[in-house]
Amino acid sequence: MAKKKTTTKKKATKNPTAKTKKNLSLSRQQKVIIGSFLFFLGIALFFAFISFFFNWKIDQSEIAQFSKRSAIAKNWLSKFGASVSHFFIFRGFGVAALFIPVLTSLTGVYLFFDLNKKRLAGFWFWGTLVMLWISIVLGFIKQEGGLLAGVIGYEINDFLRDYVGFIGTVLILTFFAIIYVVVRLRYTPEKIAASIQQAQQTVATNATDQTSQSTTKNGKHTTVESPVVTTIAKDPINAKITNIEEDTTTTLESTKDLSTTNVLNDLYTKDSERTSTDDSMQKLVIKSNDDPEDLEMEVESVVEEELSENLSDKLVKDFGEFDPTLELGNYQYPSISLLKDYTGQTGGITIDQGELEENKNRIVETLKNYKIEIAQIKATVGPTVTLYEIVPEAGVRISKIKNLEDDIALSLAALGIRIIAPIPGKGTIGIEVPNKKSTIVSMRSAISSSKFQNAEMELPLSLGKTISNETFVVDLAKMPHLLMAGATGQGKSVGLNAILTSLLYKKHPAEVKFVLVDPKKVELTLFNKIERHYLAKLPDTEEAIITDNTKVINTLNSLCIEMDARYDLLKLAMVRNIKEYNVKFRARKLNPENGHKFLPYIVLVVDEFADLIMTAGKEVETPIARLAQLARAIGIHLIIATQRPSVNVITGMIKANFPARIAFRVTSKIDSRTILDTGGADQLIGRGDMLYTQGNDLIRIQCAFVDTPEVERITDFIGSQKAYPDAYMLPEYSGEESGTGLDIDVSERDKLFNEAAEVIVTAQQGSASLLQRKLKLGYNRAGRIIDQLEAAGIVGPFEGSKARQVLVTDLVSLKQLLDGE
Numbered sequence: 075m076a077k078k079k080t081t082t083k084k085k086a087t088k089n090p091t092a093k094t095k096k097n098l099s100l101s102r103q104q105k106v107i108i109g110s111f112l113f114f115l116g117i118a119l120f121f122a123f124i125s126f127f128f129n130w131k132i133d134q135s136e137i138a139q140f141s142k143r144s145a146i147a148k149n150w151l152s153k154f155g156a157s158v159s160h161f162f163i164f165r166g167f168g169v170a171a172l173f174i175p176v177l178t179s180l181t182g183v184y185l186f187f188d189l190n191k192k193r194l195a196g197f198w199f200w201g202t203l204v205m206l207w208i209s210i211v212l213g214f215i216k217q218e219g220g221l222l223a224g225v226i227g228y229e230i231n232d233f234l235r236d237y238v239g240f241i242g243t244v245l246i247l248t249f250f251a252i253i254y255v256v257v258r259l260r261y262t263p264e265k266i267a268a269s270i271q272q273a274q275q276t277v278a279t280n281a282t283d284q285t286s287q288s289t290t291k292n293g294k295h296t297t298v299e300s301p302v303v304t305t306i307a308k309d310p311i312n313a314k315i316t317n318i319e320e321d322t323t324t325t326l327e328s329t330k331d332l333s334t335t336n337v338l339n340d341l342y343t344k345d346s347e348r349t350s351t352d353d354s355m356q357k358l359v360i361k362s363n364d365d366p367e368d369l370e371m372e373v374e375s376v377v378e379e380e381l382s383e384n385l386s387d388k389l390v391k392d393f394g395e396f397d398p399t400l401e402l403g404n405y406q407y408p409s410i411s412l413l414k415d416y417t418g419q420t421g422g423i424t425i426d427q428g429e430l431e432e433n434k435n436r437i438v439e440t441l442k443n444y445k446i447e448i449a450q451i452k453a454t455v456g457p458t459v460t461l462y463e464i465v466p467e468a469g470v471r472i473s474k475i476k477n478l479e480d481d482i483a484l485s486l487a488a489l490g491i492r493i494i495a496p497i498p499g500k501g502t503i504g505i506e507v508p509n510k511k512s513t514i515v516s517m518r519s520a521i522s523s524s525k526f527q528n529a530e531m532e533l534p535l536s537l538g539k540t541i542s543n544e545t546f547v548v549d550l551a552k553m554p555h556l557l558m559a560g561a562t563g564q565g566k567s568v569g570l571n572a573i574l575t576s577l578l579y580k581k582h583p584a585e586v587k588f589v590l591v592d593p594k595k596v597e598l599t600l601f602n603k604i605e606r607h608y609l610a611k612l613p614d615t616e617e618a619i620i621t622d623n624t625k626v627i628n629t630l631n632s633l634c635i636e637m638d639a640r641y642d643l644l645k646l647a648m649v650r651n652i653k654e655y656n657v658k659f660r661a662r663k664l665n666p667e668n669g670h671k672f673l674p675y676i677v678l679v680v681d682e683f684a685d686l687i688m689t690a691g692k693e694v695e696t697p698i699a700r701l702a703q704l705a706r707a708i709g710i711h712l713i714i715a716t717q718r719p720s721v722n723v724i725t726g727m728i729k730a731n732f733p734a735r736i737a738f739r740v741t742s743k744i745d746s747r748t749i750l751d752t753g754g755a756d757q758l759i760g761r762g763d764m765l766y767t768q769g770n771d772l773i774r775i776q777c778a779f780v781d782t783p784e785v786e787r788i789t790d791f792i793g794s795q796k797a798y799p800d801a802y803m804l805p806e807y808s809g810e811e812s813g814t815g816l817d818i819d820v821s822e823r824d825k826l827f828n829e830a831a832e833v834i835v836t837a838q839q840g841s842a843s844l845l846q847r848k849l850k851l852g853y854n855r856a857g858r859i860i861d862q863l864e865a866a867g868i869v870g871p872f873e874g875s876k877a878r879q880v881l882v883t884d885l886v887s888l889k890q891l892l893d894g895e
């Protein structure tokens with residue numbers, strides 16, 4: 075189907091040329107008239123030329139008088155014949171000029187019958203060459219010049235003789251003769267040899283045929299012969315062939331008298347008859363192709379299919395895949411040595427056997443008090459807590475143990491006991507008891523772990539270590555957004571730093587950009603140093619890190635615009651997500667001239683979301699919710715941290731869009747429920763002890779610890795390297811107030827105002843990004859035009875991140891509206 079389409083297209087594109095060709099070519103009537111004229115002209119010339127050979131001497135002496143009517147010419151075609159012949163024969167090619175009338179007549183015939191023009195051109199080309207060659211050869215033979223060679227033949231021969239001598243001239247002429255034979259007549263030495271051989275064979279076969287024929291005729295071996303004859307007769311072609319064979323043999327018969335009498339010979343004859351049949355078939359075929367020139371064949375012009383895919387392949391072949399990191403090609407990732415090694419300080423995880431034994435005994439005893447017998451107990455020592463896995467005796471209800479959580483905690487006299495009943499996938503009951511001496515999980519160990527180093531993730535985060543001392547690595551791109559909550563001083567800021575550090579260690583500045591919102595003004599300031607490497611900001615803003623809550627609204631809306639623009643790009647590229655888009659872009663399958671560019675991931679980090687909600691309220695909630703709902707596919711990921719996990723901060727809408735959550739220690743079970751939908755966070759021990767969920771299981775993790783000096787060293791290291799000229803620019807967002815109440819003068823309107831209005835009305839979508847795309851405008855200009863359209867009453871007022879309403883329904887109404895102004 076697709077192929078068909080291409081052919082039609084090709085035909086369509088071919089048409090203009092075909093049209094001009096048609097205009098130039100002659101109509102059928104014209105062809106018949108001109109064809110007849112040329113045919114007769116050729117005959118006239120032929121007679122004129124022939125008679126010229128007899129009368130040329132007389133006519134030549136009179137030639138100067140031919141302009142006079144009274145002058146008489148002997149030529150059969152009188153003065154015209156004499157003059158033309160003189161010109162072509164005497165002054166031209168001599169005897170060889172006879173080719174001219176032949177070719178002229180032939181042209182007439184071709185035109186008359188509308189035959190193949192290409193072949194005619196071939197006749198003219200080779201005819202002229204042969205005429206010239208004959209003329210030179212004759213000039214070579216008869217060197218005194220004159221009628222035989224004509225002036226041209228004589229002069230060229232003379233010229234050749236002067237420069238290459240006798241032998242040279244002979245060689246040149248022979249060489250041209252060979253060219254003619256090989257190219258025009260298509261003879262090669264092998265072909266000639268083969269045809270001689272074939273001729274010999276035919277004679278030999280014919281002789282044998284005659285033998286066979288004569289024996290058959292003698293009627294001696296009819297029984298052997300008959301089946302072959304019948305098979306042959308069945309086939310009309312073969313029957314025909316037999317006839318021909320018979321004819322040949324009859325003639326041969328009269329000349330030769332060959333007879334074989336034994337059966338062996340007869341059989342041989344039979345075989346040779348078959349061969350001869352094959353041969354004559356061959357002969358027949360050859361006969362029909364005897365003069366291949368007679369058979370007309372129209373060669374369809376070859377239409378090359380367009381191979382658009384190949385362009386990208388070629389680009390990749392020539393320049394390699396697009397490398398977004400090339401602009402900062404010498405960028406060095408921070409080294410692991412910038413991070414502090416805490417093992418010396420805490421001595422790593424130590425297993426205190428006494429403590430383990432003591433805890434085990436207490437657990438067993440406490441459970442015994444409640445009449446719960448234990449069949450088996452196993453301990454796993456983690457960095458901050460030890461997990462005691464117990465297998466109760468048969469018949470013990472799990473809910474009973476779960477209900478005794480507080481009692482067990484009391485009798486173990488330990489804060490932060492958490493009971494997991496049962497441990498998912500294990501069928502055991504877990505009791506987590508904090509270690510007396512906790513171990514710091516250093517960021518260094520989290521980063522250098524092979525799990526993180528070899529992580530094939532888009533945005534890998536090394537969060538810390540699980541209870542079984544495994545480094546916990548997750549992909550932010552898969553989360554796709556993260557909610558972090560915990561009471562003050564429990565490790566939230568450290569957690570955020572760990573996340574950012576993970577990304578800095580794994581991602582090139584071209585691949586990820588951060589939008590940092592820090593109302594506390596002090597937590598994220600260190601990242602200012604890497605503004606031109608990793609941060610994104612609004613145009614015309616001083617600081618990349620947003621500390622002013624009113625500016626957050628603009629940034630969030632700007633991110634929404636970026637999101638819409640990215641979705642448009644994805645749609646254009648016909649891909650479903652940023653990963654596929656970037657793969658296609660790297661493979662040079664997306665043309666930057668169409669607005670395509672490599673899209674870095676954008677990570678929005680909001681430290682203190684509660685503060686933001688308090689000051690900005692609904693205005694931030696809408697864009698945050700929109701981003702959370704839609705931004706995952708286009709690479710915008712949100713990390714929101716809050717101290718106050720109350721329901722008016724972590725609303726249902728936020729929770730619904732943030733399946734991945736981290737809870738640090740909180741003060742109440744209610745807070746834990748707000749964050750995790752279950753208790754547990756209230757029993758954490760703080761200092762980076764956290765629970766992570768991505769929708770189902772809760773995982774207890776000791777957050778990796780990264781101190782401010784470490785972050786400072788990393789940002790210093792990155793900041794000291796060559797950077798981009800500016801931070802990553804987010805689309806400009808003009809804010810609500812700038813759009814309303816506009817009174818823009820008609821004369822001040824943009825030149826593309828009318829065009830833009832048409833685009834908006836046709837698409838029934840009042841968005842600046844649409845104008846940007848359709849009219850290839852910058853964001854600012856598109857925004858201004860939208861304002862002008864609003865002032866003109868074509869689009870409605872600003873509606874947050876949604877596209878504006880289009881107030882004019884069709885182009886006719888638009889025209890009326892604009893004309894009425």
Ligand SMILES: Nc1ncnc2c1ncn2[C@@H]1O[C@H](COP(=O)(O)OP(=O)(O)OP(=O)(O)O)[C@@H](O)[C@H]1O
Nearest residue numbers: 561562563564565566567568717761762777778779
């Ligand atoms: N993962 C950790 N390992 C060890 N200690 C930690 C860890 N995280 C935090 N701490 C300790 O807890 C202290 C407070 O942490 P952090 O500043 O992150 O708390 P916070 O929740 O951000 O508090 P706030 O909300 O008041 O800013 C740190 O100074 C540090 O001593």
